[in-house]
Amino acid sequence: MQQGDVTSVSSTGAPRSAVLGVLGGGQLGRMMALAAANLGVRMKCLDPTPDAPAAVAAEHMEGHFRDAQAIEDFVKSKGVDVLTMEIEHINTDALMQAAKDVKVDIEPSPETIRVIQDKFAQKQHFAAAGVPLPEFRNIKCRGCMEATGKAFGYPFMLKAKRLAYDGKGNYVVKTEADIDAAAAALGGYEAGLYAEKFAPFVKELAVMVVRNRDGGVVSYPLVETIHKNNICHVTEAPADVPPAVQANARAVAEKAIACLSGAGIFGVEMFLLGDGTILLNEVAPRPHNSGHYTMDGCVTSQFENHVRAVLGWPLGETRLNAGCAIMLNLLGEADGDEGVRIAHETMAKAYTIPGAKVHWYGKDGMKVGRKVGHINIVANTREEARAKLAQLDAGGLASLQ
Numbered sequence: 424m425q426q427g428d429v430t431s432v433s434s435t436g437a438p439r440s441a442v443l444g445v446l447g448g449g450q451l452g453r454m455m456a457l458a459a460a461n462l463g464v465r466m467k468c469l470d471p472t473p474d475a476p477a478a479v480a481a482e483h484m485e486g487h488f489r490d491a492q493a494i495e496d497f498v499k500s501k502g503v504d505v506l507t508m509e510i511e512h513i514n515t516d517a518l519m520q521a522a523k524d525v526k527v528d529i530e531p532s533p534e535t536i537r538v539i540q541d542k543f544a545q546k547q548h549f550a551a552a553g554v555p556l557p558e559f560r561n562i563k564c565r566g567c568m569e570a571t572g573k574a575f576g577y578p579f580m581l582k583a584k585r586l587a588y589d590g591k592g593n594y595v596v597k598t599e600a601d602i603d604a605a606a607a608a609l610g611g612y613e614a615g616l617y618a619e620k621f622a623p624f625v626k627e628l629a630v631m632v633v634r635n636r637d638g639g640v641v642s643y644p645l646v647e648t649i650h651k652n653n654i655c656h657v658t659e660a661p662a663d664v665p666p667a668v669q670a671n672a673r674a675v676a677e678k679a680i681a682c683l684s685g686a687g688i689f690g691v692e693m694f695l696l697g698d699g700t701i702l703l704n705e706v707a708p709r710p711h712n713s714g715h716y717t718m719d720g721c722v723t724s725q726f727e728n729h730v731r732a733v734l735g736w737p738l739g740e741t742r743l744n745a746g747c748a749i750m751l752n753l754l755g756e757a758d759g760d761e762g763v764r765i766a767h768e769t770m771a772k773a774y775t776i777p778g779a780k781v782h783w784y785g786k787d788g789m790k791v792g793r794k795v796g797h798i799n800i801v802a803n804t805r806e807e808a809r810a811k812l813a814q815l816d817a818g819g820l821a822s823l824q
């Protein structure tokens with residue numbers, strides 16, 4: 424225990440001398456660790472990378488978050504009271520075992536992680552709770568694919584049930600002739616596949632929702648997300664849609680998170696169709712790229728609220744603290760030094776723009792497409808925020824209009 428560490432929040436029954444353990448120590452863990460440090464909470468992380476970005480503010484133990492023994496050693500040797508995660512692709516059997524053996528409090532619950540990490544199980548869970556979704560069905564064989572093409576029409580989405588990220592694990596099946604290539608690209612029928620009807624969206628939206636230990640949920644403002652090559656590129660909050668759509672999207676997101684268990688922050692990705700319909704795409708049980716704007720744009724960041732939620736503390740306010748908040752991801756434009764030079768150029772521009780804030784992840788090594796940081800722009804109006812974005816990234820601005 425270091426001098427000044429928070430030992431309890433008396434009125435809420437939060438754990439005394441809480442040590443927060445986090446599975447994963449990438450950029451999400453790093454931003455969580457910085458938020459935790461500001462709250463006087465000691466964070467420790469388990470990550471296989473020697474120079475994990477979270478180590479800047481968390482005690483880092485080398486080990487894999489999918490390795491059951493490593494998780495158990497981490498919890499025991501580091502005296503973890505509350506265990507959470509910055510990635511959903513973890514070993515949930517090990518989590519459940521750890522909950523029994525070492526009696527660590529895991530937030531959100533291992534059951535929630537298990538449902539979410541299998542995108543088909545996730546869809547089934549939300550469908551049963553009445554959350555609006557694109558139609559979906561299990562795919563076990565070539566015949567199922569043909570039948571799906573007839574039922575859904577073309578194109579439809581073929582998706583891997585597990586280990587998907589940044590669109591890796593998705594295939595757009597455009598015609599019957601694509602069926603074999605689609606299945607092969609995703610590892611074959613035995614790998615675990617399912618299909619979704621294509622959602623003809625006019626915008627992609629997202630909402631961060633924070634869930635407390637009693638199951639109460641509070642949402643953040645609605646965000647529009649713009650992707651480039653399936654990777655989040657720009658977000659704008661509040662999304663430029665009518666108030667009724669904003670309210671409905673937040674209600675759908677809250678409904679989805681209310682039917683899970685355990686505390687923490689969740690990212691909810693959605694589609695807006697031309698007639699105003701909102702459909703849920705997927706949920707992440709952790710801080711999310713579409714919530715990075717909250718670090719400068721909202722009263723309480725998604726990272727701070729995650730720490731407060733998992734420790735059982737009162738949640739912070741989620742409202743915007745200015746009219747508009749835009750986030751621009753810094754994605755590697757080239758490998759190695761050239762990529763670093765380009766990113767630093769954008770950062771240097773940001774330092775000259777009032778209301779622009781740089782967040783650098785301190786990753787070891789630069790690669791094309793790698794998320795290496797982001798810039799938040801906070802302004803009184805949407806027009807002002809967009810004008811500032813234009814100074815940093817003209818392409819990002821074009822995609823918002």
Ligand code: ATP
Pocket residue numbers: 557580582587588589590591592593619620621622623624627650653692704705
């Ligand atoms: P992430 O990095 O967000 O975890 P992922 O690999 O899990 O992504 P999805 O979110 O399932 O992938 O899909 C990636 C993108 O593909 C979506 O943001 C959307 O643009 C498109 N997409 C996914 N499902 C559909 C659908 N049913 N209809 C139309 N487009 C879709």
Ligand code: MG
Pocket residue numbers: 587588589705
């Ligand atoms: Mg995903």
Ligand code: MG
Pocket residue numbers: 692704705
């Ligand atoms: Mg997604």
